[in-house]
Amino acid sequence: MAQSFTPAPWPRKLRSQEWYGGNSRDTIYHRGWLKNQGYPHDLFDGRPIIGIMNTWSELTPCNGHLRELAEKVKAGIWEAGGFPVEVPVFSASENTFRPSAMMFRNLAALSIEETLRGQPIDGCVLMVGCDKTTPSLLMAAASCDVPSIVVTGGPMLNGSFRGERVGSGTHLWKFSEAVKAGEMTQDDFLEAEQSMSRSTGTCNTMGTASTMASMAEALGMALSGNAAIPAVDSRRRVMAQMSGRRIVQMVKDDLKPSDIMTKEAFENAIRTNGAIGGSTNAVVHLLAIAGRMGVDLTLDDWDRCGRDVKTIVNLMPSGAYLMEEFFYAGGLPVVIKRLGESGQLHKEALTVSGQTIWDEVASVRNWNEDVIRPADRALTDQGGIAVLRGNLAPKGAVLKPSAASAHLLTHRGRAVVFEDIDDYKARINDEALDIDETCVMVLKNCGPKGYPGMAEVGNMGLPPKVLRKGVTDMVRISDARMSGTAYGTVVLHTAPEAAAGGPLAVVQSGDMIELDVPNRRLHLDISEAELTARLAAWTPRHEIATSGYAYLHQTHVEGADTGADLDFLKGCRGNAVGRDSH
Incomplete structure (x- = not known):
């Protein structure tokens, strides 16, 4: 039986009526195909x-x-x-x-x-x-x-392990550090795994x-x-x-x-x-x-x-x-x-x-x-995200005070630099690594362009020899992100990132770094002339992809300070319907 189409009253014409409203060849095409799933005709009434x-x-x-x-x-x-x-x-x-x-x-x-x-x-x-x-x-x-x-x-x-409330993610980091410190066995860690996601x-x-x-x-x-x-x-x-x-x-x-x-x-x-x-x-x-x-x-x-x-x-x-x-x-x-x-x-x-x-x-x-x-x-009186600036982060870096250690919010320490995440993984467990709890761990080339994708590696695990002292936190700085389940005195999203030639790229082991969260300052303690010279001599160490989405991402992604979106996607572009070629 033939059915004519008369839209039901509505305060305004809906977008979907551009596809389904009326009896033209194109609208019949759109409605007809969707009906193969058994939808009655009156569902398209507007x-x-x-x-x-x-x-x-x-x-x-x-x-x-x-x-x-x-x-x-x-x-x-x-x-x-x-x-x-x-x-x-x-x-x-x-x-x-x-x-x-x-x-x-x-x-x-x-x-x-x-x-x-x-x-x-x-x-x-x-x-x-x-x-x-x-x-x-x-x-x-x-x-x-x-x-x-x-x-x-x-x-x-909630998770529960041996009477302890277990938080997914948070206890992953906690138990992992406990294994490295010799406070938990690998078998216990594997048993705890079953309680994290129940x-x-x-x-x-x-x-x-x-x-x-x-x-x-x-x-x-x-x-x-x-x-x-x-x-x-x-x-x-x-x-x-x-x-x-x-x-x-x-x-x-x-x-x-x-x-x-x-x-x-x-x-x-x-x-x-x-x-x-x-x-x-x-x-x-x-x-x-x-x-x-x-x-x-x-x-x-x-x-x-x-x-x-x-x-x-x-x-x-x-x-x-x-x-x-x-x-x-x-x-x-x-x-x-x-x-x-x-x-x-x-x-x-x-x-x-x-x-x-x-x-x-x-x-x-x-x-x-x-x-x-x-x-x-309150857990803390200054719970918002702290935005830090200085010669190490001209476009800003962030820190979460509620997850940080109070005694480290003002700190000056010697930099121990890892050029990228692979360098970090290769050296962090080395007993010969020249590092102690007063140092500042610096991780480069993990930002939106550098990783690529700005991975959650900013909350670098501490060296085992420091963990064995009972130390659970150190100042860490990177252009990466940190898992929301993680904790520590961790400076993140440093912009411009190292892969884009930001000052983070030229930090050297042995440099002194000053963190002053109350005054929102992050400072590399070298002269302006020295910083300028290092930046002039800097060359990129990461490779840009030559095809696929990785190429699109690396060539168009913006910095963390503006949201790390692709530069051609800013602004509300609306929902205007394009041509119908059927």
Whole structure:
């Protein structure tokens, strides 16, 4: 039986109607092919088509449960009168990708951006979890400005080993150092491995995954309470279904990322990051997302907004607890409420709920004041990311005070230089290495161009002969990143990076380096004339790829100080539909 097509009333013409609206040859072509999956004709009547952008992959363990979670999102979309379509997208796994998942964040964002722009999608649900999946999908959504909502997979349950609370990632570093120090056997380490990841979900510490889930909520791009619900908790599935319902109304209201991710929203996120003791990785990710959105966000904003924020969330790696306890205590809404009460929140910032961020949290309660502490019992009074500058980092470097040792925040020491990660691995366990706990470990050529991809190798393990003294921290400086689950007095993201000819490239073993976090200073103690001469004589030691994505990345990636995005992807480019050649 022939069926004519008459779109249902809607406040405005939807993008998907460019593909499916009317009875031309082209629209019949698009509708007809999609109908081979058994969709009834009236689903194309003008209702919103919602893309569920799913980063599920069996090689992305953090996101291994997202296919099941997507079914709850679909249920919510159907209930609200939308048409859900699940779309598998690039999934950059922190656990498996070489040389570094960070190298592929930009590729994922680019591919997902074009998926959004080039397909009949009116709104999208961003299904994320593992470290790089959250920023890459937010970058894509910012680039296209299609109504979008974030649904994270949630953290895994607490680990436990011989009565000790075990945090994924954090205890990996801790136990590894204990083995090198002779305090733990290799067999015990292997036994502990079984306790680190006992359920599906992301890291259960305040690592990068939990940090970026918190950043999505603080930006207003996820429903309130989304960040901390454990992956296996039934309330995670409820959150997914409610998000599915909400995205349909967002499309109806034309509520877009540009309405939500404003400068004020980014400042809220920066302050939230300080309050939770969030990962330094949030710096490069938020800078990149802001760059895609066209928001003027800089490293100086990080220091200005975060400097006076107290870290009140007592979670590893800065504190004692894990994400499970954070959720039971009330989660991120309690933290955001505290910021609002202390005058450190832009209360009128809009969220995906259609309400302001303050309206979302004004009535929440704290159920455990040891997990989410009052201001007078904060873990640290200066919880924000410290941005350091000086002749060693003209464009800036970052340090996480809440994860650092207080006695090392002001330090002067002799440099012990490793030219790249291979040099470090070859020499760090050598008993003849001329190093002690007063030295400053310097790692070069591990930035966005140099590694390539800016790997998480900045938290260099200490030499065994130092660990055997009972020393657990030293000042470390690099152009690399650090895992959000790691800790220590670690200076990261030094810009310009060594591979781009920054001053870090010409540091020599034996040079004296001064770190002064209170005054935000990082200084190489040589004369300006000597530094100029060394830089003039410097030649690159890393190779640029000649083909493939590695070539594209190395030739176009920007520095960590602006988010390490590709230079041709800045700004919101919109979602205009191109030609239809059928």
